Amino acid sequence: MYGPHGERYMDLISGVSVSNTGHCHPKVVEAVRNQVGLYSHLMVYGEFIQSPQVKYAEHLARILPGSLNSCYFVNSGSEAVEGALKLAKRFTGRSRIISFKNSYHGSTHGALSIQGSEIYRNSFRPLLPDTFQITFNNEKSLDAIDDKTACVIIEPVQGEAGIIYPEDDFLSKIRNKCTLTGALLIFDEIQTGFGRLGYMFAIDRFRVIPDILLLAKALGGGMPLGAFISSREIMSALVTNPSLGHITTFGGHPVCCAAGMASLNVILEEKLIESCNSKSLLFKKNLVHPLIREVRGEGLLLAVRLTDPAYIQFIIAKAPDYGIVLDYFLFCDNSFRIAPPLIISEKEIESACDSLKKILNDAGNNVKKK
Numbered sequence: 001m002y003g004p005h006g007e008r009y010m011d012l013i014s015g016v017s018v019s020n021t022g023h024c025h026p027k028v029v030e031a032v033r034n035q036v037g038l039y040s041h042l043m044v045y046g047e048f049i050q051s052p053q054v055k056y057a058e059h060l061a062r063i064l065p066g067s068l069n070s071c072y073f074v075n076s077g078s079e080a081v082e083g084a085l086k087l088a089k090r091f092t093g094r095s096r097i098i099s100f101k102n103s104y105h106g107s108t109h110g111a112l113s114i115q116g117s118e119i120y121r122n123s124f125r126p127l128l129p130d131t132f133q134i135t136f137n138n139e140k141s142l143d144a145i146d147d148k149t150a151c152v153i154i155e156p157v158q159g160e161a162g163i164i165y166p167e168d169d170f171l172s173k174i175r176n177k178c179t180l181t182g183a184l185l186i187f188d189e190i191q192t193g194f195g196r197l198g199y200m201f202a203i204d205r206f207r208v209i210p211d212i213l214l215l216a217k218a219l220g221g222g223m224p225l226g227a228f229i230s231s232r233e234i235m236s237a238l239v240t241n242p243s244l245g246h247i248t249t250f251g252g253h254p255v256c257c258a259a260g261m262a263s264l265n266v267i268l269e270e271k272l273i274e275s276c277n278s279k280s281l282l283f284k285k286n287l288v289h290p291l292i293r294e295v296r297g298e299g300l301l302l303a304v305r306l307t308d309p310a311y312i313q314f315i316i317a318k319a320p321d322y323g324i325v326l327d328y329f330l331f332c333d334n335s336f337r338i339a340p341p342l343i344i345s346e347k348e349i350e351s352a353c354d355s356l357k358k359i360l361n362d363a364g365n366n367v368k369k370k
């Protein structure tokens with residue numbers, strides 16, 4: 001990225017897992033230019049078949065497990081969450097929604113109601129009723145899933161909690177409990193999708209298939225786009241009573257779909273996922289410093305845990321002076337995030353790590369520990 005006077009910055013966060021193919025990839029730019037010259041917005045309720053939507057939905061269905069074959073495009077991650085919650089309620093005829101402590105699913109009312117932080121929720125009550133948060137990686141807490149539960153929504157790897165992986169088949173255990181009780185399992189892969197974990201989706205990493213999959217962020221290749229994806233059978237619940245179960249004027253905008261499709265093709269053609277794990281290891285090998293306690297995560301979704309949370313704000317604020325863009329996590333104050341575009345080269349990783357170590361030295365010399 002470049003500042004107004006040509007200053008160079010290395011983007012180590014991808015606008016929070018959006019720019020997986022970098023900024024201004026020529027193929028994405030070309031797709032946007034072509035599509036905007038053909039048509040952009042046409043109509044709201046799907047009256048006209050728009051080929052960028054159809055082609056992208058087809059492509060997603062090809063790379064996803066067979067049951068995830070029906071794609072509803074929306075504008076954002078939060079709207080995908082809203083659509084999925086409504087779909088689960090409508091399909092099951094139940095109202096209870098179970099989510100996880102320290103989860104983040106967005107900022108609209110429904111998404112806020114299920115997010116796992118009281119600090120963010122409290123000022124906006126009353127929120128959606130019959131929502132319930134359980135503990136990630138705690139098998140006992142799965143007892144809460146019962147035949148009154150419409151759905152369980154989970155980030156397969158918790159993002160804003162600071163890149164927390166599921167342990168001991170936790171996802172399979174949730175899958176089994178949902179199947180047993182008739183609750184729908186929703187994976188929020190808005191942050192983990194499109195190669196970030198070193199796999200196209202967390203579904204491929206953990207081999208657990210949800211009933212509904214949520215995508216956004218990198219889905220649009222830098223343009224605003226979200227989707228909730230399910231089986232045709234489940235998705236059909238939105239077709240009747242009322243006939244327009246979810247309405248969205250701009251959802252699945254053809255220019256965004258064209259950009260997203262081009263970006264997905266770049267990920268596949270340039271084999272960006274294949275090099276993700278070696279790049280991850282290179283970060284881990286280079287990020288050795290007295291202030292670093294741990295580098296957590298896989299692929300290019302990493303959390304760098306420091307010896308003291310006091311350093312975090314200083315490091316993130318100072319990073320641009322060293323030509324680096326960093327970010328923090330909403331619910332993890334002792335770590336900062338590394339999630340660069342997947343196109344980052346090994347040379348760039350080494351240079352970024354050198355800069356990071358200089359920032360850490362600066363923090364060590366200037367910040368008082370808590």
Ligand SMILES: Cc1ncc(COP(=O)(O)O)c(C=O)c1O
Nearest residue numbers: 076077078104105106190191216
């Ligand atoms: C896991 C997860 N779900 C949902 C969202 C909400 O997406 P959006 O900001 O596009 O509404 C985010 C955004 O950070 C996210 O990380």
